[in-house]
Amino acid sequence: MPTGTDATKGLTEQYTDSTLLSSVCQLASRSDVDQLAVVLRALVTEPLELVRTLASVGSVDRVVELVETALTLGLPADLTARLRCLLVELHMSAGKIGPALATAEEILGEEARGDDTVPPSVRGAVAASRTFGRYFLDAEEGRHHAETVLRAYGGEVTRNAETLAAAAVLSDALLADGDLTEGLRLARTAADAARTMPSPVWRLYLHLVLADRLVDAGAHEEAESVMRTARADIGGLSGGVELAFAHLRARLLSRQGRLAEARDEAQQALAAAVGRGARLYVPPLLASLGQLALRFGDLDGAVVFVRRCREALGDGRFPSTVYDWVELQVTEARYGPRAALDHMNRHYADRKRRTTLFMRQPGAAAWFVRTALAGGDPHWAAVAARDAARLAERNPDIRALSTAALHAGSLLAGDPDGLVRAATEDGHHWARMSAAEDLTALLDARSRDRTSAIGRGPVPPAPPEGADRTTSAALSDVERTVARLVGEGLTNQQVAFRLRRSPHTVNYHLRNIFRKLGLSSRVELARHAHLWMPAPR
Incomplete structure (x- = not known):
């Protein structure tokens, strides 16, 4: 009898104009249960062959249909x-x-x-799932x-899928407690334990959990x-693990400021997820692309x-931190x-969500x-700065949290030295970039205050007829330049390139300009700007 791999290969070659599902159904209609059992056994005993087959079919839904059909055929108990x-x-x-x-x-x-x-x-x-x-x-x-689960194993992360899944879950859940240090330790322990597991899928997944905590x-x-x-373990693997890898890589690239690369990675992964019916990965990829669009000023x-992410989330049973943020x-x-x-106030009153x-x-x-x-709410500002300080104090070795607390606290206090750091x-x-922009805005505001105090403020040119003279004069120096x-x-x-700022920040200033001047388009701005803007120096 041929091996599982040979049977799968022969089957797909024999029916090149049809999917694997229709091929299996033809075998079933001929009552060729022995050959059918060989093919299906190959799917569940050889992980690499399984995911290659999934990729060739191109749809997780089709393979689900295949398996559900096979379960009605009276196959041997162990294979069932x-x-x-x-x-x-x-x-x-x-999903x-x-x-x-x-x-x-x-x-x-x-x-x-x-x-x-x-x-x-x-x-x-199964227990891990x-x-x-x-x-x-x-x-x-x-x-x-x-x-x-972990208590049942004496609190130890052992080399089996169930405890590894429990460690991965707790590594993520600890973020809501503000304990990234312990979450990172658990992720390291699980990744180390997974190194000796025979399944490349589990080795890869636990390494991705660790990489996510490191990001x-x-x-x-x-x-x-x-x-x-982790990439070395992917090899011929495709499907969910490959999509998880691509999503995390896009996140890392975005953190590093490699926005175009991050967008390309996320777009390709989204197309693959939609094409394969891997709906679990669609909402986070859409949310990531929404965040990147903001970074590009789009x-x-x-x-x-x-909107697409909201639709993909459906009934909202699967919360998405990135979606809520975007x-x-x-x-x-x-x-x-x-x-x-x-x-x-509606979505972040709960401290765990903010954390x-x-x-x-x-x-x-x-x-x-x-x-x-x-928005005129200093209480909310103080709450956010206090939360950031608490997280930095709880995780003293996580520099990213210390810097975030420094940024938030310095912005609240109007401390330029802290913003420089x-x-x-x-x-x-x-x-x-945001910290640099906050520093510029603070120094601009102080410069305007000093100029106003000594009575040497420049008199702005007359605004266009019908415009609010007070509003047009209220533009900051940065807004005037934009x-x-x-x-x-x-x-x-x-x-953005000219001012060494992000397109998102330029877009933000432009919206403020429109609001202050009562304008609605770039055309109107171009028509009237020369009347009230100072000439370029």
């Missing part, structure tokens, strides 16, 4: 058990957490009642389950090193990604700081301070 276990993993990859968890609970429940058909080699994977599934559907209940901690070089190790693009920034960009404050955001997004705490002050020490590109350059016909990208 393996196929049911495989179905759990496929449902997880497709169907409910069905995955229900199947896993059913399998493990039967085992607890004395059914010994589940092979030990795959039992751990149960751990992840519970965490996805209910973070608190999932965390409690993960803690129970949170701002340890970008070490994160890259861990990802290179508000319209960010709005589209937010939606908040889009709200501020479209409707101003007061609307953003309303959003913050998770501030741990995952350097610069978010300072953004809260800046937006709260602009934040602008030079922060390892996150956007946070570093308005002049835009009036000369420069794009946001060109203005």
Whole structure:
């Protein structure tokens, strides 16, 4: 009889004009159960062959249909058990957490009642899927389950999939507690334990969990090193693990300021996820692309990604820190700081939600301070700065959190020296640029105050007829410069390059200019700017 690999290869070659599913169905219609069993056994016993087959079919949903069809054919008990276990993993990859968890609970429940058909080699994977599934559907209940799993093993992360999954869940859950130090330790322990596991999927996944925590901690070089190790394990693997790798790489590239590369990586991964029906990965990739659109100053693009992400999240059962964060920034960009404050009051009154955001997004705490002050709410600004300081104190060895606290506190206190340090020490590109812009704005404001105090402030030219003279005079020096350059016909990208600022910041200043002057387009700005802007020096 041919080997599993030979059977799969021969089958796909024999039916080159059809999918693997239709080929298996033809075998089933001929009652060729022996050959069908060989093919299906290859799918569940050879991980590399499995994911290659998934890639050739091009759709997780089609493979789910294949497995569900096979389960009706009266195959041998051990193969049926393996196929049911495989179905759990496929449902997880497709984002169907409910069905995955229900199947896993059913399998493990039967085992607890004395059914010994589940092979030990795959039992751990099913238990791990149960751990992840519970965490996805209910973070608190999932965390409690993960803690129970580790207690059952004496608190030790052992070399089996169930304890590794529990460690990965707790590594993420600890972010809500503000304990990145312990989350990073757990991720390191799990990655070390996974090194000797035979499954490349588990080795890869635990390395990605570690790399993700390292990105949170701002340890970008070490994160890259861990990802290179993980990449060596990908080899011929595709599907969910490859998409997880691409999403994390896009996140790392964005942190490093390599925005175009990050966007390309996320766009390619999104196209693959949609094409394969791997819905679990679609919302986070859309949210990441929305964040990148904001960094490029593309508000319209960010709005589209937010809408698509909201639709992909469906009933909202799977919370997304990145989505919530991007939606908040889009709200501020479209409707101003007061609307953003309303959003913050609705969605971030809970300290755990703020804590998770501030741990995952350097610069978010300072953004809260800046937006709260602009919206006239010093209490919110103080809350955000205090939260950032608390996280830095709890994780004294995590430099990224210390710098974030320095930025937020210095912005609240109006401390230029602290902002200088934040602008030079922060390892996150956007946070570093934001600190530099906050420093410039603070110094501009102090310069205007001094000029006004000694009575030598320049008299602005007359505004266009019908414009509010008080409003037009209220533009800051930076806004005047942005308005002049835009009036000369420069794009946001060109203005950003000229001023050494981000396109997102240019877009922010442009919206303020429109609001203050009662204008609605760049054309209107170009028509009137020369009447009230000082001539370029």
